[in-house]
Amino acid sequence: MKVQPVRGTRDFYPDDMAFRNWLFERWRRASRRAGFVEVDGPELEPLELYTGKSGPEITEQLYWLEDKSRRKLALRPEFTPTLARMIAARQAALPGPIRWFNISRCFRYERAQKGRLREFFQWNVDLIGIAEEIADAECISMAVDAMKDVGLGPEDVQIRINDRRLLGALVRHLGVAEDRVPQVFAILDKRDKVPPETVGAMLAEAGLGTAGRQGLERMLGWQRLDDIEARERATPEVQAAADALQRLFGLLADYGIAEWCRFDIGIVRGLAYYTGPVWEVHDRQGELRAIFGGGRYDRLLADMGGKAVPACGFGCGDAVLGILLAERGLRPQAEPPAEFFVASATEQNFPEVLVVVRRLRGRNRPTQFDLKAGNLKRQMKKAADAGAQFVVIVTEEFARSRRVTLRDMRSGEQRDLALDELGV
Amino acid sequence: MKVQPVRGTRDFYPDDMAFRNWLFERWRRASRRAGFVEVDGPELEPLELYTGKSGPEITEQLYWLEDKSRRKLALRPEFTPTLARMIAARQAALPGPIRWFNISRCFRYERAQKGRLREFFQWNVDLIGIAEEIADAECISMAVDAMKDVGLGPEDVQIRINDRRLLGALVRHLGVAEDRVPQVFAILDKRDKVPPETVGAMLAEAGLGTAGRQGLERMLGWQRLDDIEARERATPEVQAAADALQRLFGLLADYGIAEWCRFDIGIVRGLAYYTGPVWEVHDRQGELRAIFGGGRYDRLLADMGGKAVPACGFGCGDAVLGILLAERGLRPQAEPPAEFFVASATEQNFPEVLVVVRRLRGRNRPTQFDLKAGNLKRQMKKAADAGAQFVVIVTEEFARSRRVTLRDMRSGEQRDLALDELGV
Numbered sequence: 001m002k003v004q005p006v007r008g009t010r011d012f013y014p015d016d017m018a019f020r021n022w023l024f025e026r027w028r029r030a031s032r033r034a035g036f037v038e039v040d041g042p043e044l045e046p047l048e049l050y051t052g053k054s055g056p057e058i059t060e061q062l063y064w065l066e067d068k069s070r071r072k073l074a075l076r077p078e079f080t081p082t083l084a085r086m087i088a089a090r091q092a093a094l095p096g097p098i099r100w101f102n103i104s105r106c107f108r109y110e111r112a113q114k115g116r117l118r119e120f121f122q123w124n125v126d127l128i129g130i131a132e133e134i135a136d137a138e139c140i141s142m143a144v145d146a147m148k149d150v151g152l153g154p155e156d157v158q159i160r161i162n163d164r165r166l167l168g169a170l171v172r173h174l175g176v177a178e179d180r181v182p183q184v185f186a187i188l189d190k191r192d193k194v195p196p197e198t199v200g201a202m203l204a205e206a207g208l209g210t211a212g213r214q215g216l217e218r219m220l221g222w223q224r225l226d227d228i229e230a231r232e233r234a235t236p237e238v239q240a241a242a243d244a245l246q247r248l249f250g251l252l253a254d255y256g257i258a259e260w261c262r263f264d265i266g267i268v269r270g271l272a273y274y275t276g277p278v279w280e281v282h283d284r285q286g287e288l289r290a291i292f293g294g295g296r297y298d299r300l301l302a303d304m305g306g307k308a309v310p311a312c313g314f315g316c317g318d319a320v321l322g323i324l325l326a327e328r329g330l331r332p333q334a335e336p337p338a339e340f341f342v343a344s345a346t347e348q349n350f351p352e353v354l355v356v357v358r359r360l361r362g363r364n365r366p367t368q369f370d371l372k373a374g375n376l377k378r379q380m381k382k383a384a385d386a387g388a389q390f391v392v393i394v395t396e397e398f399a400r401s402r403r404v405t406l407r408d409m410r411s412g413e414q415r416d417l418a419l420d421e422l423g424v
Numbered sequence: 425m426k427v428q429p430v431r432g433t434r435d436f437y438p439d440d441m442a443f444r445n446w447l448f449e450r451w452r453r454a455s456r457r458a459g460f461v462e463v464d465g466p467e468l469e470p471l472e473l474y475t476g477k478s479g480p481e482i483t484e485q486l487y488w489l490e491d492k493s494r495r496k497l498a499l500r501p502e503f504t505p506t507l508a509r510m511i512a513a514r515q516a517a518l519p520g521p522i523r524w525f526n527i528s529r530c531f532r533y534e535r536a537q538k539g540r541l542r543e544f545f546q547w548n549v550d551l552i553g554i555a556e557e558i559a560d561a562e563c564i565s566m567a568v569d570a571m572k573d574v575g576l577g578p579e580d581v582q583i584r585i586n587d588r589r590l591l592g593a594l595v596r597h598l599g600v601a602e603d604r605v606p607q608v609f610a611i612l613d614k615r616d617k618v619p620p621e622t623v624g625a626m627l628a629e630a631g632l633g634t635a636g637r638q639g640l641e642r643m644l645g646w647q648r649l650d651d652i653e654a655r656e657r658a659t660p661e662v663q664a665a666a667d668a669l670q671r672l673f674g675l676l677a678d679y680g681i682a683e684w685c686r687f688d689i690g691i692v693r694g695l696a697y698y699t700g701p702v703w704e705v706h707d708r709q710g711e712l713r714a715i716f717g718g719g720r721y722d723r724l725l726a727d728m729g730g731k732a733v734p735a736c737g738f739g740c741g742d743a744v745l746g747i748l749l750a751e752r753g754l755r756p757q758a759e760p761p762a763e764f765f766v767a768s769a770t771e772q773n774f775p776e777v778l779v780v781v782r783r784l785r786g787r788n789r790p791t792q793f794d795l796k797a798g799n800l801k802r803q804m805k806k807a808a809d810a811g812a813q814f815v816v817i818v819t820e821e822f823a824r825s826r827r828v829t830l831r832d833m834r835s836g837e838q839r840d841l842a843l844d845e846l847g848v
Contacts, residue, residue, distance in 0.1 A: 002729035003473045003509050006497055009466030011510050014524075017462045033785040035762040035792035035810065038441045042433030042543050043467070043529060044487070044499075049427045063468070063497075065489035068533060073430055073487075075468075075499075085427050086435050095809050097795055099761065100438070105467060105529070109492060119466050130795045134774060138795065145785065254775045256782055305426035337523065338459040350558060351678045358680055361457040361569065368459035371521055371554045371562065385519050386459065 008110075008118025018334030020121070023150065023318060023325075024103055027123040030146035031101035034138065036125060039100045041082035043107075047072035049081045061108040075107035078315060079124040080273075080300065087128060088306030096309075097129035115289055115320040123292075126313035131298065133244060136277045136312050137251035139294060143281060143314060144257045150321070151330040157291065160264035161248070161279040164295070166241035167265065170219055173235050174212040182272065184208070189268040225249065225263045248277055273297045277312070283324055291324060292316030336387025338368040340423070343379035345395040345405075348372070352394050356404060356419065360392070363423035383409065392422065432534075432542025442758030444545070447574065447742060447749075448527055451547040454570035455525035458562065460549060463524045465506035467531075471496035473505045485532040499531035502739060503548040504697075504724065511552060512730030520733075521553035539713055539744040547716075550737035555722065557668060560701045560736050561675035563718060567705060567738060568681045574745070575754040581715065584688035585672070585703040588719070590665035591689065594643055597659050598636040606696065608632070613692040649673065649687045672701060697721045701736070707748055715748060716740035760811025762792040764847070767803035769819040769829075772796070776818050780828060780843065784816070787847035807833070816846065 005011060012020060028038065047064050064074040076082060079102050087098065102124040112118055125142055127135045140159060147157055164185070171184050183206045191199045203213050222228060225245055232238045245263065252261050269278040276296030283291065294314020302308035325331050342356045353369050360367040368386050370379045376393070383391045393405040404422065407414045429435060436444060452462065471488050488498040500506060503526050511522065526548040536542055549566055551559045564583060571581055588609070595608050607630045615623045627637050646652060649669055656662045669687065676685050693702040700720030707715065718738020726732035749755050766780045777793050784791040792810050794803045800817070807815045817829040828846065831838045 002512060003470050005466055005509070006468050006470060006495070009468055011466070011506075011513070012464040013510065013514070014461040014463055017464055020464070021462065029788065032761075032790050033788055035790050037438040037758075037761045038445065039438055040436040040441055040444070042429055042435070044430050044433055044531065044543055046427050046430060063489060063491065065487060067487065071430070082435075085429070086437065088426060089435070090437070099792070107468065119468055127795075132795070134795050251774065251778075254778045334461075337456075337461045350675065354675075354678045354680075364453065364457055366456050366459050368523070371551075371556070371558050 006118070008112035008116075010117065010119070014337075015334050019322070019331055020318065022332055023321070024121075024123075026146055026149040027101075027103060027316070030142050030149055031123075031125060033145065034099070034142045036099040036101045036142075039083070039086065039102050040104070041076075041079070041086055041102075043076050043105060044073050045076055045082060045085075047074045049085060050074055050077060061110050063107045063109055076104065077106055077108045078271075079104040079106070079122060080126070080271075080297070080313070080315070081304070083124070083126055084300050084304040084306065087301060087309075088304050091301075091306050091309075097127060097135070099127055101125045115323055117319050121318040123316040123318075124313065125294070125315075126311060128301070128311040129309055130312075131310035133248040133251055133277070135310075136248055136279075136296060137255060139312055139314055140252060140261065140279060141255040141257055143292070143294070143316070144255075144260050146316070147260075147281070150325060152324070152328070154260045156284055156324070156328065157260070157281050158284055159261045159279055159281050160267050161245070161261055161277060162264055162267035163241050163245050163248075163277045164268070164274050165276055166238065166245060167268065169235060169237040169241055170232060170265075171216070173232060173238065174208060174215045176207050176212070180207045185268045186270075188266065189270050191266075220266050222265050223263070245277070267293075269293055269295055271297075273300045273303070275299055279314075281316075288320050288324060291320045336389070338366050338383075338386040338388045340365055340367040340390050340392060341379075341383035341386055341388035342367060342369040342392045342394065343376055343383065345376055345393050348374055348379070349394065352398050355398075356392055356394055356422065359419055360423045365423045430542070432536035432540075434541065434543070438761075439758050443746070443755055444742065446756055447745070448545075448547075450573040451525075451527060451570055451740070454566050454573055455547075455549060457569065458523070458566045460523040460525045460566075463507070463510065463526050464528070465500075465503070465510055465526075467500050467529060468497050469500055469506060469509075471498045473509060474498055474501060485534050487531045487533055500528065501530055501532045502695075503528040503530070503546060504550070504695075504721070504737070504739070505728065507548070507550055508724050508728035508730065511725060511733075512728050515725075515730050515733075521551060521559070523551055525549045539747055541743050545742040547740040547742075548737065549718070549739075550735060552725070552735040553733055554736075555734035557672040557675055557701070559734075560672055560703075560720060561679060563736055563738055564676060564685065564703060565679040565681060567716070567718070567740070568679075568684050570740070571684075571705070574749060576748070576752070578684045580708055580748070580752065581684070581705050582708055583685045583703055583705050584691050585669070585685055585701060586688055586691035587665050587669050587672075587701045588692070588698050589700055590662065590669060591692065593659060593661040593665055594656060594689075595640070597656060597662065598632060598639045600631050600636070604631045609692045610694075612690065613694050615690075644690050646689050647687070669701070691717075693717055693719055695721075697724045697727070699723055703738075705740075712744050712748060715744045760813070762790050762807075762810040762812045764789050764791040764814050764816060765803075765807035765810055765812035766791060766793040766816045766818065767800060767807065769800055769817050772798055772803070773818065776822050779822075780816055780818055780846065783843055784847045789847045 051059055062074045104122050106122050107119050168181050171181055176184055187202045228242055252258055267278055267280050274295040275298045278295035280290040280293035296312040298310045340360050342353050344353055357367050357369055370382045391407045402419045405414055405416055475483055486498045528546050530546050531543050592605050595605055600608055611626045652666055676682055691702055691704050698719040699722045702719035704714040704717035720736040722734045764784050766777050781791050781793055794806045815831045826843045829838055829840055
């Protein structure tokens with residue numbers, strides 16, 4: 001019987017795995033350049049870690065099970081709750097601020113479609129302990145650094161930045177009751193996925209009258225922070241939130257990444273726990289869903305049983321980014337598996353071939369040889385299959401001379417050299 | 425509420441994560457030196473991929489769930505069935521032999537104890553398409569290479585090698601019926617974990633009479649291949665299996681690793697699918713369970729719906745190896761998160777500090793700075809917390825001179841240099 005893989009999961013054959021490693025390496029070095037250290041947690045967590053904290057959408061999408069002791073366990077849908085749990089467990093001992101990153105495999109049961117998988121990878125960056133905008137800017141700068149490192153520029157992608165405090169103040173200013181604000185946020189976050197008339201009906205249900213809906217429509221048309229009108233700025237909390245965003249944009253200019261960033265009052269982020277600046281990276285052509293996003297979540301640690309501490313960060317999945325890189329021709333070729341291939345000039349002679357193989361591998365050079373008995377022609381074919389750059393030919397003289405023939409497979413040049421000269 | 429992690433899972437704080445990355449890097453480079461390429465598959469697989477193939481012990485230990493479409497899914501307990509599935513799906517297109525490795529997170533519901541976790545990592549190496557002993561030797565050689573690379577020597581660990589064909593022939597020679605052989609293998613595999621009298625009773629139940637049990641006891645006393653006695657060698661299949669093992673040991677000598685290896689008729693391996701040579705790596709002091717092991721599984725691909733093809737490989741978990749390395753003092757220190765720390769000589773001045781930070785990060789040097797307003801003393805304290813090797817001090821002159829002060833935190837030496845000279 002042939003077993004089919006689970007829908008929404010992926011097999012990583014060598015080319016796909018090479019791309020995954022290439023991408024992870026760029027995520028890692030962008031993190032490390034910024035002085036962040038890698039952490040990880042379990043993929044199996046107690047179900048209660050997610051129920052109520054990650055927002056209803058994620059909770060509905062959980063894969064969960066009961067173990068033999070009837071404990072309810074969930075596969076992690078994201079890393080942040082694990083991070084919050086880990087910090088809460090050692091909060092007193094960890095020196096602040098905490099600069100952590102993580103690359104997680106995550107699981108969400110959702111409709112499998114372009115850029116949406118049920119099993120995917122996510123790069124998480126979290127900066128814990130700083131309430132000021134410099135921390136948000138540090139995270140956004142790292143996101144830009146990683147985009148640059150995979151070959152994308154500000155002509156390819158754009159970071160759209162908002163602040164939930166600003167949007168919250170504006171929505172309350174339109175007359176929405178405090179306890180209905182999360183509902184309005186959820187509607188705004190989904191507004192590109194449902195028809196406009198449905199959005200209107202949903203907003204009405206959340207307590208926005210005709211005037212309120214028109215006001216919201218007007219605000220969603222703002223392109224720059226300066227577009228915020230005097231009648232809104234008259235509200236102190238709107239002005240304070242606009243000032244905070246202005247400081248953030250100033251810092252982004254100091255980081256030299258102003259051209260990557262723009263204000264977008266419509267950015268909300270789906271997760272329930274964000275409390276301040278929120279941002280998303282989108283492809284400029286607007287063909288794909290958000291590549292990634294993040295924001296500030298100053299209450300999450302206290303909600304998880306830790307001490308209240310300001311925090312911000314982001315998560316970047318591999319699926320949409322992978323599609324964008326493939327479309328742009330930025331997905332690199334995999335390295336061939338062997339740099340060297342060692343062959344016998346006569347029939348395969350393992351003891352002598354292995355002397356040369358051991359020498360090359362001992363020098364950290366990827367080396368293969370033919371594992372079947374066969375003549376030189378067969379061995380040269382195998383060397384070509386492996387993409388080897390060099391073939392080392394062991395002749396009958398080798399036992400006496402300890403000399404081999406080195407052929408460069410690109411130029412076809414051959415030369416004779418001593419075993420000790422190989423792989424230096 | 426504080427949520428506790430699931431028993432048998434681990435949180436990887438920075439030190440533990442650094443060790444995990446260090447170990448994975450050594451697994452990867454041992455694989456790549458031998459010309460193997462990395463692959464991976466899903467962690468969520470259809471339950472039926474495991475039922476019946478991995479042996480009853482693993483099937484009992486599966487974590488599994490029903491998704492919303494009532495499909496039964498399992499968390500992978502090992503990688504080999506996924507590998508077999510992936511090869512069966514593309515068998516015609518893949519050039520042989522296939523040299524693949526993988527580093528998997530795996531899940532088994534078993535009693536959490538020293539060296540046994542419910543969530544662990546495993547390095548898998550598989551060589552598909554070669555029936556001869558050179559393939560088994562190639563795998564064992566890679567295992568030795570990785571042991572060397574983590575700092576272990578033949579005085580620390582030993583590879584104990586057997587062949588199931590030899591043990592099977594011997595057990596049949598003692599009068600055990602063909603269909604009872606797997607049962608006897610399972611008893612032998614568990615014999616160190618149950619009292620001797622229980623082992624005797626279990627063997628009797630499997631059809632071994634008193635003479636048979638005494639014969640088995642005698643065979644388990646053999647230390648070398650040469651100890652196999654003439655009365656057993658008279659059976660052609662015993663002699664053929666002994667010859668195959670002899671060829672394998674000859675190749676291991678050609679690889680230069682004879683001193684790491686010895687014959688051990690008692691090695692069985694728990695997994696049901698092994699068909700030929702089997703081997704385990706043990707610590708010499710015998711204090712820990714097997715560090716890792718592998719063998720030949722020539723029937724697995726056909727059982728998975730593929731074409732029959734010879735195959736061998738091994739899996740190495742991170743838990744027991746991690747304990748051994750810690751006991752031997754071979755667990756490395758983590759690198760500090762920052763190489764450079766950029767400070768303002770006066771109150772924190774982000775725009776100027778960021779000029780220097782961008783320069784250093786742009787040169788791929790891990791760089792932090794103080795994210796809070798504060799004086800130089802506070803900033804120097806943060807630099808020490810980060811373990812920074814160098815502090816770059818930005819003075820009031822910087823705006824004009826573009827020069828900074830570089831302090832080496834180890835020697836205490838300071839020198840003045842131009843921004844352009846930093847991080848080269």
